[in-house]
Amino acid sequence: MGDITIDISALIVSAILLAGLYATMSYGLALIYGVMKIVNLAHAGVMMWGAYGAFILIARLGANPFLAPLLIVPAFFIFGVFLQRYVVRRVMGAPPISSLLLLFGIWLIMQNISYLVFTGDTKAITTKYTLLTFQVSGISISVNRLVVFIVGILALVALRQFLGRTYMGKAIRATAQDSDASKLVGINTARIMEIAFGIGIALAGLAGSLMALIFAFDPDFGRSHLLKGFCIVVLGGLESMIGVALGALVLALAEALSVLWLMPALQDFVSFALLVIVLVVMPGGMKELLSKFIKN
Amino acid sequence: MMLVKQLLCSWKVWVGVIVIAFLVLIPFLEIRGGYLQTLGFLTFLYISLSTAWNILGGYAGQISFGHATFYGLGAYTTSILILRGIPALLTIPIAGIVASFYGLLWGYPCLRLRGQYFAIATIGVGEATRLLMLNLDDLIKNNYLLKGFLQKGVLTGGATGLMLPMPPDIRTYATGFYYGVMVLMFGALLVSWWVKNGKFGLGLFAINMDMDAAETVGVNTTRYKILALMLSAFVVGISGSIYAQYVFYIDPQTVFGFPTSIAMVLMPTIGGIGTLTGPILGAVVYIVVQDRILTANLNLGFINLSLSSLHLLLYGGLLVVIILFEPKGLLGMYRRLSNLWEKHKMRFLIARGGIEKI
Amino acid sequence: MSKPREIFLAILVVLIFFIFTRGTGFSQVSPTAPKEIILGAALPLTGGQSREGGYVNKAYAMALKEINDAGGIMVKAYGKKIPIKLIIYDDKSDNTTSVQLYEKLVTEDKVNALLGGYGTPLITAHTIVAEKYRVPYVNGGGATGAIYQRGMKYIFCIISSIEKLSFTLMDWMAIQQNAGKLKKPLRIGLMGENTSHGKEFRQGVLDKSKAAPDRFNVVMDEPFELNLKDADPLLQKVKAANADAFLADARLADYVTIHRRYTEMGQYHSIVSYGPRGPEKAARDALGPASDYIVSCNWWNKDVPTQAAKVFADKYQKTYNEPAEWFAATAYETFRVMAKAIEDAGTLDKTKIRDAIAKMDMRNSLVVGGRVWFEPNGQINNDHLMMQNMPGGKVALIYPKDVATAEPIVPIPKK
Secondary structure, three states: OOOOOOOHHHHHHHHHHHHHHHHHHHHHHHHHHHHHOOOOOOHHHHHHHHHHHHHHHHHHOOOOOOOHHHHHHHHHHHHHHHHHHHOHHHHOOOOHHHHHHHHHHHHHHHHHHHHHHHOOOOEOOOOOOOOOEEEEOOEEEEHHHHHHHHHHHHHHHHHHHHHHHOHHHHHHHHHHHOHHHHHHOOOOHHHHHHHHHHHHHHHHHHHHHHHOOOOOEOOOOOHHHHHHHHHHHHHHOOOOHHHHHHHHHHHHHHHHHHHHHOOHHHHHHHHHHHHHHHHHHOOOHHHHHHHHHHHO | OHHHHHHHHOHHHHHHHHHHHHHHHHHHOOHHHHHHHHHHHHHHHHHHHHHHHHHHHHHOOOOOOOOHHHHHHHHHHHHHHHHOOOOHHHHHHHHHHHHHHHHHHHHHHHOOOOHHHHHHHHHHHHHHHHHHHHHHHHHHOOOOOHHHHOEOOEOOOHHHOEEOOOOOOHHHHHHHHHHHHHHHHHHHHHHHHHHHHOHHHHHHHHHHHOHHHHHHOOOOHHHHHHHHHHHHHHHHHHHHHHHHHHHOEEOHHHHHOHHHHHHHHHHHHHHOOOOOOHHHHHHHHHHHHHHHHHHOEEEEOOEEEEHHHHHHHHHHHHHHHHHHHOOOHHHHHHHHHHHHHHHHHHHHHHHHOOOOOO | OOHHHHHHHHHHHHHHHHHHHOOOOOOOOOOOOOOOEEEEEEEOOOOOOHHHHHHHHHHHHHHHHHHHHOOOEEEHHHOEEEOEEEEEEEOOOOHHHHHHHHHHHHHOOOOOEEEOOOOHHHHHHHHHHHHHHOOOEEEOOOOOHHHHHOOOOOEEEOOOOHHHHHHHHHHHHHHHHHOOOOOOOEEEEEEEEOOHHHHHHHHHHHHHHHHOOOOEEEEEEEEEOOOOOOOHHHHHHHHHHOOOEEEEEOOHHHHHHHHHHHHHHOOOOOEEEEOOEOOOHHHHHHHHHHHOOOEEEEOOOOOOOOHHHHHHHHHHHHHHOOOOOHHHHHHHHHHHHHHHHHHHHOOOOHHHHHHHHHOOOEOOOOOOOOOEOOOOOOEOOOOOEEEEEEOOOEEEEEEOHHHOOOOOOOOOOOO
């Protein structure tokens, strides 16, 4: 096979961009789990609908690919609020399996609607930004992926600000910590859950609409992202936004660099093995690691 | 003698005998052209899977989304051994044991996790196992020590899967397996019944209700959970083994895939999680729904609506409705309705005057 | 247990009994001429193969209408034309479901013959059912050679193996080498999806390289999992391997991911091929001019200048308002092959139909070479078609010579 030397710096750059993608597609999952302790299996379906939403806006109606998400985010927020208010709320106190299977059922319904409207044919969105890159010292960076990365950072900052500084955000965190105590201090926990769920769904829709610019998709889209998302959220410590970002970074780097000594086909195996190991050994994930590190 | 007399009087026993006799005779009655036999095979198989999952997920309350690992391991163990000349029937218990030990391997660390964490971990295990099996051949082909396991360069066959040699008379063979899987099903039900009514089961229910309290009263929760997992894995492994020998072809996506794991959670949930007969009901509904939805056509005169294009919708809808309105599954619904009926009947009779409260 | 509960239970048992035993009643048994000839197939209309399944479904519908509009198939034993009834089920791209549905088609619906769908794993699994009940089965969507090496007598396929496809590609490259257009020895960077399709493709390339080390040198060979999120690590490896040719086997979604990144990286190879992928409209649209000059090798193209191919291409475009892809063409032809076999057999006896298929020699077919015939193992052994994407969204046929519409442009012009 001969001696081949891979450009490590290029690998790292693409890994960082990928981390942005991973983070963006995982925030929604982490928020909903963090606040409501619900594993949202419909996250995949929402991302897929986000992709198709972008498809309609961009490919059919000619919207600007980077402005389309601005329409999608509020639409999905409303959808999320409705979903929580009329459907998910009823399983809030039930054992975890109820919410798991309920959202799975919703995912199936979302898939079927897509099959009926769009058929199972693979779709892709091509815009003038599709193959656009800009070069940084010999490494080509895809504009679309860069946008996703930037959104990933912006979303992180926005979420931290929101959760940390605003009344609503603090109310959300309070409800997540102790819902009864929150009620006692006058927080409308039902409303808060709706908003949190809505934001989580909006984030998933945002991720989907951006990923539609990069990947080809069909109604089955989102499944592999969801599974990967679990790895990232667990790695990050399950309830922390910055954990998600860190987890995404670690995973993306591990996957990219594993190409050097491991079969590329095993990248995903590494992710899932890490998922299990982290859960067993260090459920607090990266966040816990970081806290310990900072304390020392 | 008294017992036999009692049994003979009870109409339930007679119904049971008739049902079992019917099931035994199915291969000889050409109902639906013989399709009922295939349907029967799949139903018994799924009942076994459903019941086995329920031991861990229903009785002990540890929801596993990775049970396909045991199914796949059973299927692959059997296939690999058969391809190397081991007699087929011998591979069945071996498959169960291999699956069981795999359960011990990842169960021991993972069962320490509670609730959702365990469920998420099982998703990871499921996918990791599938990917490992997919790539195992490539992994070991350059390894000096493990290379010997390859037969003509193939151990698991990777994405291509494994094809088993077909006997000359497949139909008789299939009938044989029909009875085989029926035996498996009754075995699984027996195990489930034994667990439910024994001390082991009591411990599992205690763990389900309140793990800390169970620990306090002296239940070795770790050991019980692991045993439940291993037992569950054993039955599922054997089911996988039988499946492989019935369809003669397995590949990682089919037997290790996430959809298979989901199906094993779905069936007991639909039927009634944590009960003995719930999983049976759930598996039956699952098969019936699958068969009907995928093949039905609604002829409304001018439009011919193929229900199969709506199968995900119907499936998802069924799930949503059950979770929202009757989380205890169909069995739970039946019990609720029959309790309601009892209450109403009592009120009615008392109001009519003349019946003392029994 | 109280009386009402007992009654309820009894009703439940009876209900279950009836649901299970009540059939959907497509079957018919009649000594005189049957009302219809029943053909059946389970297709992946949802799930991972839903894209191709949809095309196959439409192609079958088109062929069905065509034959029924002419009155049906002429069956000599009854002295008249009998129309066809086609039963299609959705197997969700799942092996077990596929097996179950083919069992149903044979036993309950009592089909006279079976048609296949698309996708090697599905076909590998369900062909066993056809063989088990000795029902003739033809497909145009499962090319993997291993399916037909199991000694089965009732299974037929009208597309050549993927191994042969990769051989065709390699042989064609050898011809270019002889003409001085490609380097010799040629360094090849190879990757393929981790499925039996991808594995067979890579194996074919590796075999040809081993057989002719003076011509071909595979410097990189990697499988990759489906649904790639980032093709960069793999493509970095390709870049570092310093290959002259880039060969890959990927389905549409991964092709888009990989080739977009390839283009962004500004990589160059004198030959780029994604196996059968590349010439279809969806692939061209997703990549634009970046997909120019990609060479592909598959089983049919709408520009094949034979009458049969053109008629099908036009009809499909008119009926469904979209261009046909190769699996639609082969599905259409599969249906026609089965119809012809029934006609040749002159009866609805399954063994006779099977024999008619085995010795079939159908001319004026839209497959490459215009002829449909089967090797003893049941698979056709005709040539593959090679084409190259040309600028302006066009696709030119470059091999075999008798159907070529343009000269191939080799090596790919540098920007």
